[in-house]
Amino acid sequence: MEKKKQWRFDTRVIHEAFRPEEWQGATQPPIFQTASHLHPTAESLSDTFGGKSQDHIYMRLTNPTNRVLEQKIASLEGGKAAVVTGSGMAAITTSCMALLRAGDEFVTGNSLFMSTYLLFSNVFKKYGITPRFVEPTDIDAICGAINDKTRFIYIETIGNPKMDVPDIKKIAKVAHDHGLPLLVDNTLATPYLCRPIELGADVVIHSTTKYLTGHGCATGGVVIDAGTFDWESGRFSDFKPFVHRKGPLAYIDRVWREIHINFGTTQAPFHSYLTAIGLDTxxxxxxxxxxxxxxxxxxxxxxxxxxxxxxxxxxxxxxxxxxxxxxxxxxxxxxxxxxxxxxxxxxxxxxxxxxxxxxxxxxxxxxxxxxxxxxxxxxxxxxxxxxxxxxxxxxxxxxxxxxxxxxxxxxxxxxxxxx
Ligand SMILES: Cc1ncc(COP(=O)(O)O)c(C=O)c1O
Structure with a gap:
């Protein structure tokens, strides 16, 4: 199918990032159930490891079925690139761990999904990371919690189950005025209802287990990078190697290269396939x-x-x-x-x-x-x-x-x- 113009959102949920003629006429992404991919020569595998080609190496790193889903969801959220993960919690963990080091802080809304709250309040604390919990609808409280150790602001589009709705545009402005990225868990809204990147967010996260898959049949998650944050600013000097490698996509490169691969937060391709089917509707x-x-x-x-x-x-x-x-x-x-x-x-x-x-x-x-x-x-x-x-x-x-x-x-x- 020739893509002649930018389709509307309702069409892109079905047709974006997938062209049947490139997949032997298949109308859904085939499930690549293989742990590893054969490379014809020593040079080709070395080139792929060196980042000179986008070929696949090993399922924990990338997988063709997963890649279709990554490209489709990145487009739906208005982002530049994405990494799918084995669950929503894996997406939240990788998205935050790519930014955090021992001694860092972050500011987070206090109306969070239960496991997110536990991850932030209990698990991260063990590694010397301090979350500053605030009412996400209170802009003054958010500003007051930021200091020179803060690495990002984190909110949910609709708090679960508190049902509060923070003002993303205002919080993004606060974040950017302080040189910080804004991370938004958009699970409850979906990109149909809200696209946080259009409102100023820098990173969007989903548990695809929920509405994106829609049938309670697969766990999954995704981290989407808007590709617009300035990772060369003073606060993020540790991003230098990633900026050097990927420029504006430094963040998603770090999510993938440093955290996703090494923590092994891989998505099973069968789950990506089920999510792709769900996304159609x-x-x-x-x-x-x-x-x-x-x-x-x-x-x-x-x-x-x-x-x-x-x-x-x-x-x-x-x-x-x-x-x-x-x-x-x-x-x-x-x-x-x-x-x-x-x-x-x-x-x-x-x-x-x-x-x-x-x-x-x-x-x-x-x-x-x-x-x-x-x-x-x-x-x-x-x-x-x-x-x-x-x-x-x-x-x-x-x-x-x-x-x-x-x-x-x-x-x-x-x-x-x-x-
Ligand atoms: C808003 C929100 N984010 C993240 C998650 C975690 O997703 P998962 O269960 O796929 O790890 C949930 C789970 O209910 C959720 O409601």
């Missing part, structure tokens, strides 16, 4: 996710058994206006947090559900529910749970793409069973 799935989530949030908001609802689509949500602007009125995500009377009511609600799946995941085409306080956050000290807004009365719902009437019916009958 991202736009239509997201349209339905967003429409359904809005209706479910409104229903919950008006229900007498429901004490509170946290969803940025509701006008009373403190981040509603930022979300409206940032997401260009397309929607507000498909994750909803809401409160029942107490933990017992949450358990009874979950046990009453018939269709909705009870499990630890989000971003599946099926509607999913979990009680975070007694599961993902079970081992957290009470004080930390409170700090992260994880209360015993909180239910988290990941709204799927089933007929919304059936989702509402299931929720309604489960709530009725509480009386």
């Amino acid at each position: 991202l736009v239509v799935r997201m349209e339905r996710h967003l429409k359904n989530a809005m209706k479910v949030a409104e229903f919950l908001n008006g229900h007498p058994e429901v004490r509170w609802v946290r969803y940025p689509g509701l006008p009373e949500h403190p981040c509603h206006e930022v979300a409206r602007t940032q997401f260009e009125d397309k929607g507000f995500g498909a994750l909803i947090s809401f409160g029942l009377k107490d933990q017992d009511a949450c358990f009874r609600f979950i046990n009453n559900l018939n269709m909705i799946y009870h499990l630890a995941n989000l971003g599946d085409c099926k509607t999913l529910v979990i009680h975070p306080y007694s599961t993902q956050y079970l081992s957290f000290p009470e004080e930390t749970r409170r700090y992260l807004s994880i209360t015993p009365d909180l239910v988290r719902l990941s709204v799927g793409i089933e007929a919304v009437e059936d989702i509402l019916d299931d929720i309604a009958q489960a709530l009725e069973g509480l009386t």
